[in-house]
Amino acid sequence: MAGIYIHIPFCKQACHYCDFHFSTSLKYRDEMVQAILKEIRLQKNYLDNETIETIYFGGGTPSLLKAEEIDQIINTITGLHTVAANAEITLEANPDDLNQQAIQALRQTPVNRFSIGIQSFFDDDLQWMNRAHRSHEAEASVKRAQDAGFENITIDLIYGYPLLTDAKWQQNTAMAFALEVPHLSAYSLTVEPRTALASFIKNKKQPPVSDQQSADQFIMLMDAMQQQGFEHYEISNFSKPGQYSRHNTNYWRGVKYLGIGPSAHSFNGDTRQWNIPNNAKYLAGLATGLVPAETEILTEENRLNEYIMTSLRTMWGLDLNKLENIAAGTKHLLLKEAHLFFDKGWLFQNGGILTLTQSGKLYADHIAGELFF
The missing domain is CATH 1.10.10.920 (Arc Repressor Mutant, subunit A)
Structure with missing residues (x-):
């Protein structure tokens, strides 16, 4: 068994804490989709005919793609690989992209799992993070997806940032429980170099992140999740029994995976490969019929x-x-x-x-x- 990760390197706007590879310009979106399809074909032998158990659209913001484009990418994969009948196919999405029309369109694709980047149910926190959505959209997006028949949903939350009091953190987790999602990913805010947040803290426009606050809120999280019957199956991930992310779990258990798109990483047991984290250079490389990647033989x-x-x-x-x-x-x-x-x-x-x-x-x-x- 193996997995395929598709990196969609576009976002509407830059979150202040994010250091993933993305562009806020959608100028080359159509060309990027075609390059991704080309790379899938060029990399067809990387996994050595392993059956594909999971497909994961990450980013960036994959929900910026049209349902037809997502369908085209999945169809290209299924045309070149044996894909398990019960494959987990996850789409990362922002709440503001999951309107009624988008969800209904995605319902017609093989996507069967959403990872929704909520981060907080408080508007002041979302504005501080420079998120594109607001709290009412967060709750509504989950309910719309559930009403459309998507049961396998995970949401992301962040803790350990200056605006988040313990009371607000408790309310955020309580809202997650009220939405009855089977999976939750929660991350302690880290200040990454070359992010807007790092610059704000350096210039004393924002207070530094508190390690003690992060530790205290992590303990609160672990206790709350246990009380609600969730398994703490990975440091940042909790699920109802047996409903963990199959794709991410395979990373932690050493299963082979192929990464497609700029900045995506691949692993086949013996080597690790990573694509160039630059949209223009990625497109230029694929235009010549070559995957712009570096490879490391694992010692x-x-x-x-x-x-x-x-x-x-x-x-x-x-x-x-x-x-x-x-x-x-x-x-x-x-x-x-x-x-x-x-x-x-x-x-x-x-x-x-x-x-x-x-x-x-x-x-x-x-x-x-x-x-x-």
Whole structure:
């Protein structure tokens, strides 16, 4: 099994915190769709005839595409690959794009899952983030999708930013529960270099982000999700039992995937490939019949460290036998380093599986980094 990711590099406007690759100019949108179709054809052998279990439209804002364009991309994939009958096909969408007409049009495509970028149900927060939608559109978009028959919906929320009091954060999660979505992704606001937010903080136009606030609100989130019967199956992701994102879960479990579009990454077990993060250069490369990408052959150390980083983020944990399969003798070396985190109560061992405790999840990246080879 494998997955295909399609990066749609356009947005209506730039969120102040975002450092993903996108353009707010839609000038080359039609050319981009054609280039994406061409890359799908050029990359048809990358996954070595693996059955495609998931297709994921990310960005940017994939909901800026017409339903016919999304259908065309999916049809091109199905014409070149064996796609599972029950494939999960996700479209990231902004609430303001999911009007009645758009949802009805998407209902006629194979898309069967929405990832809706809500971020907050408060207008002042959305304005602070420079989001294109308002709170009433967030709630309405989810309900419209549900009324149209889309049951597999996830929403995104952000915590840990200066405007978000604990009371508002509690209200945001309560609204998510009221909407009865089966999946929630929640991210701590991080200040990335070269973003508007980083510039605002540097020039003292905005206060710095508080690590303590983020930690406190993460704990609030974990407690609330558990009370509502959600599984915390990955650091930033929660779902009702068995309703986790199959596409993203495959990333964390080392399944092969092909990334299409500017800045998209691919992985086939032995190599990692990444496309140029520049729309004009991507289009120029595809015009010559070549995919503008760089490739890295993964070393044993790369594969060990990647497995440590991704597996520890999940409820399934780090399997010491899988580590040993990558490189003999590594199990004992890792356990020797891990004892510090057992003593702190951050790591738990059950047989040959290591998982983070709730307090350990606050330090997931630090723990993984200390365990790297």
